[in-house]
Amino acid sequence: MVVPVYNEGENVVPTLRGVIERTHTRPLEVLVVYDFDADTTVPVVERLQAELPELRLHRNDVGRGVVNALKSGLAAAGAPFVLVTMGDASDDPGDIDAMYALAHGGADVVAGSRYVKGGHQVGGPLLKRTMSRIAGLSLHWLGGLPIHDATSNYRLYSKRLLQRVTIESTGGFELGLELTVKAYALGMRVAEVPTTWRDRTAGQSRFQLWKWLPRYLRWYWVGIGVRFGRMPG
Numbered sequence: 001m002v003v004p005v006y007n008e009g010e011n012v013v014p015t016l017r018g019v020i021e022r023t024h025t026r027p028l029e030v031l032v033v034y035d036f037d038a039d040t041t042v043p044v045v046e047r048l049q050a051e052l053p054e055l056r057l058h059r060n061d062v063g064r065g066v067v068n069a070l071k072s073g074l075a076a077a078g079a080p081f082v083l084v085t086m087g088d089a090s091d092d093p094g095d096i097d098a099m100y101a102l103a104h105g106g107a108d109v110v111a112g113s114r115y116v117k118g119g120h121q122v123g124g125p126l127l128k129r130t131m132s133r134i135a136g137l138s139l140h141w142l143g144g145l146p147i148h149d150a151t152s153n154y155r156l157y158s159k160r161l162l163q164r165v166t167i168e169s170t171g172g173f174e175l176g177l178e179l180t181v182k183a184y185a186l187g188m189r190v191a192e193v194p195t196t197w198r199d200r201t202a203g204q205s206r207f208q209l210w211k212w213l214p215r216y217l218r219w220y221w222v223g224i225g226v227r228f229g230r231m232p233g
C-alpha cells in the first residue's frame, strides 16, 4: 500500500491502523510517503512502527508534491498489487479486501467507486464533487469505461500495469485518472468496488482544482477517445 502524507501528524493514525487491522491480505507492506524530513507525520509513524511492523517510512525522492510522492511510492512498492489510499482517513479501509479479490481475479485497476449503488461521497467542495461525478459518469456512459468513478485515487493497481506504462502526470491527483485511462486503452481489466469517501475532519486539503483541471481534462479526452479508436499520445 502507498499512503502519501503531508504534515498529517496524528491524523494519520486511524488511517494506518485501519488499513492494517481491517485487511486480511498478507504479506502486507505499507509505505507512508513523505516529502521532507521535518514532516509532522514522520515521528508519529516511527512510534506506531513498534506496534505495526507492516509500516515503512518512504521518503519521496522524485520531487515535492503529491504526484511525485505517488510516483515514488509506486516505484518503490515491490508487491504484485499496489493500493493507493489517502492518509487523511477519507477512504474506507473496509473495502480493501474486496478490491484485492478483484485484482487477484485479474483486474489491473480496481477503483474505489463513489458513484455507484452503495457508494457515497461525504463532504468536500461542491464544485469539485460535481465535476468529479460528471467526469466519472460521462466516461462511463459516453466513453465506455467499465467503471463509474474515474477520479478517485483510492485505487489498486497491478504491477503488470505499472511496469507497462510510463506515468506522465505532473500536477496532482490526475494520476489515478491517467493510469485508469491507460489501462482501458490497452485493453486491460478495470473494475470497481463501491466505497464511501469522507472529507478530512482535521487539517487542510491541498487539492488545487483550477491548477490541475487542464491536466485532468487531458486524460479525460483520451478516455473518451478510446471508444473511437484513438490511443493515448
Ligand SMILES: Nc1nc2c(ncn2[C@@H]2O[C@H](COP(=O)(O)OP(=O)(O)O)[C@@H](O)[C@H]2O)c(=O)[nH]1
Pocket: 003, 004, 005, 006, 007, 008, 033, 034, 035, 060, 064, 065, 066, 069, 086, 087, 088, 090, 200, 204, 205, 206, 207
Ligand atoms: N507526500 C505528499 N502528500 C500529500 C501532498 N499533498 C497532499 N498529500 C496527501 O494526500 C492525501 C490527500 O490530500 P488532500 O489534500 O486531503 O486532498 P483531497 O482529499 O483531495 O482534499 C493526504 O494523505 C495528504 O496528506 C504533498 O504535497 N506531498
Ligand SMILES: [Mg+2]
Pocket: 086, 088, 090, 199, 200, 205
Ligand atoms: Mg483529503
